Amino acid sequence: xxxxxxxxxxxxxxxxxxxxxxxxxxxxxxxxxxxxxxxxxxxxxxxxxxxxxxxxxxxxxxxxxxxxxxxxxxxxxxxxxxxxxxxxxxxxxxxxxxxxxxxxxxxxxxxxxxxxxxxxxxxxxxxxxxxxxxxxxxxxxxxxxxxxxxxxxxxxxxxxxxxxxxxxxxxxxxxxxxxx
Amino acid sequence: xxxxxxxxxxxxxxxxxxxxxxxxxxxxxxxxxxxxxxxxxxxxxxxxxxxxxxxxxxxxxxxxxxxxxxxxxxxxxxxxxxxxxxxxxxxxxxxxxxxxxxxxxxxxxxxxxxxxxxxxxxxxxxxxxxxxxxxxxxxxxxxxxxxxxxxxxxxxxxxxxxxxxxxxxxxxxxxxxxxx
Numbered sequence: 001x002x003x004x005x006x007x008x009x010x011x012x013x014x015x016x017x018x019x020x021x022x023x024x025x026x027x028x029x030x031x032x033x034x035x036x037x038x039x040x041x042x043x044x045x046x047x048x049x050x051x052x053x054x055x056x057x058x059x060x061x062x063x064x065x066x067x068x069x070x071x072x073x074x075x076x077x078x079x080x081x082x083x084x085x086x087x088x089x090x091x092x093x094x095x096x097x098x099x100x101x102x103x104x105x106x107x108x109x110x111x112x113x114x115x116x117x118x119x120x121x122x123x124x125x126x127x128x129x130x131x132x133x134x135x136x137x138x139x140x141x142x143x144x145x146x147x148x149x150x151x152x153x154x155x156x157x158x159x160x161x162x163x164x165x166x167x168x169x170x171x172x173x174x175x176x177x178x179x180x
Numbered sequence: 181x182x183x184x185x186x187x188x189x190x191x192x193x194x195x196x197x198x199x200x201x202x203x204x205x206x207x208x209x210x211x212x213x214x215x216x217x218x219x220x221x222x223x224x225x226x227x228x229x230x231x232x233x234x235x236x237x238x239x240x241x242x243x244x245x246x247x248x249x250x251x252x253x254x255x256x257x258x259x260x261x262x263x264x265x266x267x268x269x270x271x272x273x274x275x276x277x278x279x280x281x282x283x284x285x286x287x288x289x290x291x292x293x294x295x296x297x298x299x300x301x302x303x304x305x306x307x308x309x310x311x312x313x314x315x316x317x318x319x320x321x322x323x324x325x326x327x328x329x330x331x332x333x334x335x336x337x338x339x340x341x342x343x344x345x346x347x348x349x350x351x352x353x354x355x356x357x358x359x360x
Contacts (some may be wrong), residue, residue: 022202024273026311054269054336056315059239061269061336089234089241093204131206135236156234156241156336 001041001177010035014049014065021094021152023063025051033065038073039173045113048072052160060086060160064153066095066146071113074100074120074143074168080161085138088157092128095151099126099134099144110145119169141168181221181357190215194229194245201274201332203243205231213245218253219353225293228252232340240266240340244333246275246326251293254280254300254323254348260341265318268337272308275331279306279314279324290325299349308333321348 002010015030033051037043047070054061066072077086090099098110103124112120122141128134136142163174182190195210213231217223227250234241246252257266270279278290283304292300302321308314316322343354 022204024202024311029311053271054313054315056267056269058267058338059269059336061241087236087238089236089239091233131204131209133234135234156239158238158338 001039001179002035002037002043003179006043007035007176007178010043010047010049010067013067014051017065017150018051018063018152023093023152025063029053034176036174036176038167038169039175039177040073040169040171042113044070046071046073046116055160058159060155060157062155062157062160063093064090064155066097066144066151068146068148068150069111071145072143073172074122074141075165076141077138078164078166079138080164083159086157086160087136087138088155089133089135090128090144091133091154091156092130093152093154094130095149095153096147097128097144097151097153098147099128099142100124101126101134101136101140101142109147116169119167121168181219181359182215182217182223183359186223187215187356187358190223190227190229190247193247194231197245197330198231198243198332203273203332205243209233214356216354216356218347218349219355219357220253220349220351222293224250226251226253226296235340238339240335240337242335242337242340243273244270244335246277246324246331248326248328248330249291251325252323253352254302254321255345256321257318258344258346259318260344263339266337266340267316267318268335269313269315270308270324271313271334271336272310273332273334274310275329275333276327277308277324277331277333278327279308279322280304281306281314281316281320281322289327296349299347301348
């Protein structure tokens, strides 16, 4: 849950960071930045700010903004009918991003949010810098976290069906509840 | 046909224009900019410079650079087996782009390359500026042209199978012949 004011502040901060990182967006797009607290009510710790530039029934292009040390909780994109699930390439525009995927545990720079050990199960760490990118196959568990500075990245993918994404943390609600 | 030197000059110029437009790419990516003269041997008139950032069997992300008044010849993306054809969203990053699609003839700012009347059949003109974008459904004939300044744009699409694209001009060869 976020108050209307918390939502607006995060939205405006994210839009500024997108522009600071060199990506030009319209004012209309700036107003469409989505603020997601994943129903956990601790946006600065677990959350994300997302601007969807393209969303058809075949592809999606999004800009993701993370505040310093903000974490997108562990999730994966499941099969939906004939769609094998979302395939996603993340390309870093600014900042340093700690990326976690299945593999040997190698976490050293990042951290698991307090009390959330069970919700972050894949711990193979990749550090991605600007102009670096990673492609995730459907069904691959992943989570990521900004470094000490904010981070801005593109997500290029097949069709996005965000509400059908699966999260390890059972407390997550994908739709942000805004309190008036 | 392009000489090795013409190719290298166009490639390096395109990479500089991408960077000037605010998009950061690595030196390795700069070297992968593809120069396409479509087999017509008049690159500055009909041609394009293309950097592929993502190419999986499901999506593609490309940066397209057009020199001043340079034209990408009329083409469309046909059905391939079970794929209904490439769906493509073009988003302008810098410059002013003259875009032509089916509809009432309304060409006023752009022009058809000399002697090529038959190769450019759709003439409904849209002028796209930075931060503006258009989504083309598979099978839709289209061609586009930079304005008096160079233009840089993203192409976000479903899987790209460039060699299977269809062109109105029967003289076109999609693979650039480089003369050593």
